[in-house]
Amino acid sequence: MKTFRYGLFAFITMACLMVPALVLASGAKAEALIHVADTRQLSGAYLYFANLYNENLLIFGVWTVVVITALGSGLGFFMDMLMSHTRLDLTSREIRE
Amino acid sequence: MELLPWYMMYMPISGIEIFWPGLVLIGFSVGVIGGFFGMGGAWLVTPGLNILGFPMAFAIGTDIAHIAGKSMIATIRHAKFGNVDVKLGLAMLVFTMIGIEIGARLVMYLEALGIVGPVVRWIYVGFLCVIFLMILTDILKKLKMEKEAKAGGVEVDKKKRGLDLSTPLHKIKIPPMMHFKEAGIYCSLWLPGMVGLITGVLAGFLGIGGGMLRMPALIYFVGCPTHVAVGTDLFEVMLSGLYGAFTFTLKGRIELIAVVVMLCGASIGAQIGTVATKYSRGLGILFWFMVCIVVCMISIILKQYGFVTIAGVLILGVVFIVCGVIIRIMLIGALAELRAKKAAGK
Structure with missing residues (x-):
């Protein structure tokens, strides 16, 4: 149980650190993303x-x-x-x- | 597809809904201004599209494509007036393209150094400042010449300008020498070539169409009359705009439907702007061009300090004012011509 708690704590800490970094990284390169036109409702x-x-x-x-x-x-x-x-x-x- | 109100239009590529009368209005205004000044007007369209809701990347690509079509409409009208020197335009075009490529590579180099943004903006402001000073000198000197001539009871040569940098440059006789009929100049091919190259480098470096730099360069360095500079520049903008539209499409950043809608407004605006050049003297065109230069300069400085919305509002405000002035010039001139014709019994 103690190992699980340590593991959970480590995971949350990692997530808190990594998510903003990922968001920032994706934000800067948003222009380079490939844009796809949504054709589902077109004719x-x-x-x-x-x-x-x-x-x-x-x-x-x-x-x-x-x-x-x-x-x-x-x-x-x-x-x-x-x-x-x-x-x-x-x-x-x-x-x- | 769900039914939209009549004033909204769905853009299939970017997936957004746009107030289409706004697109027509932007196309019309830039048609008027572009036809009168002989420039593409990317700096006017992009903030407008952005305010209507286009993402920036799509705004730039759509803007370039629209400029190519609008310049085509205005070039056809200018050509009828004899304002387009095709030979001069083509001679410059090759060098302009090489210049744009050099400029773009220079930007990539600065990008690698991480100093591209502010450097480009301040250099742009610097060049606009030089153009502003050149036009201001030209206007003030010409007005002084006219005043002195009036006092002396003589008439000033209508084609003479206040600031003439082209005469010494025409004395450089490096072959091949060429005669440009519509522009009425005889000079080395290298003169318009170098002007095209340098304005091309700046256009590529600054990421602009280059009409704003090329039009005054054609007047002051090549020696074109203002009206021919306007028409010839539009001819070049048309060709370089088509190339730009193609490359932006390959990057997937163009909304073709918006271009078509904007061109409908531009087709009327370009006629008004172009016909207005007939009723305005060169100095008048240059004066209002100078106003646009100052506003462009202020908007870049505002953007540099983060006041993007104020810059956009300022640009659009001036677009509508200058547009109104041009429409007034056209209406007054056209009505006077029709009255004169009626009086003459034609």
Whole structure:
């Protein structure tokens, strides 16, 4: 019984010392942890991109660049078309410093 | 998936719910500011995303991806005005990329020494201070020149600036010599190359896009007119932003849905910011750019001393004020143009 008590005391002391150290250690490296998207309640495009993110970051990266380029240029030309209806001269400007 | 209120949106990668009108507003504001000043505006977006609830790592990656798309929209508009010197942008880009790599390695070296944080912040503040002084000198000298010319009854050359560091640099004739048509300059390729390299090293070292350093460098060292510096810088931000978006995606720190939402706001904002450059003289653009530099500087100092929330609030407050000023410039200029057209019977 006495040995058990000593053992329990040693275990609690160790735990008290080790747990904060473990927490601190994990805290500092939290950024390096691998993040996994939770796909359990997703569907459609959300599910597709979340799965891609979890399974193949390289393809997800390529998709990101493609989506940004397509959306950036698409919105750019669309807005250009809209702005051309404002009757403003959008093709020249005077340089004044 | 449980039904969310209309104003909330689920972010599938980071697993958080976000107030999406806030994303549109951030995209719009940074679109206005980026289109007017020719910078990415990462320092404006990241605190905003963070306040909306994005974890910092996701805020940075999402921010970079959004900047690439937003710069594309603004570059298309600037190109129509003739503000983008593609040749100059591409010439600088190669050196900028090399510079970013050198800067990033330098940071890793300092990281190994354990002094990276404060060193980077104070160097950043130092450079912002130099840019602030350069712009202030330029503005004050130009205003003095105009005052003297007015008193003497003569007119100042519209393209002349108060601070000109580029003319002596243009005299360095190291081949290959190149003519940059839109910028209207003839100089050695090594001049924009070295400017790209140095601003790249600083961007990589400081962990920023570099637009804030490159735009004034293009004006004062390369000799670009302000409007062309704005457009050409955006062209570079667009390309380097796409590269940054790809690398951040590989690190798994991007929320694509948020980027798409922000780009919707940015598409309108970028048009306003870019068109506003037409109605503002170079000095006006530089004055408000200087205000942003000062705020950026103060926010870094505040962050250094742990006042992160105050820094974020300060940045967002100034974003909305400067944004309002730019919208006003655009509206006044556009209305005046339309009135003039109507009067002329066009």
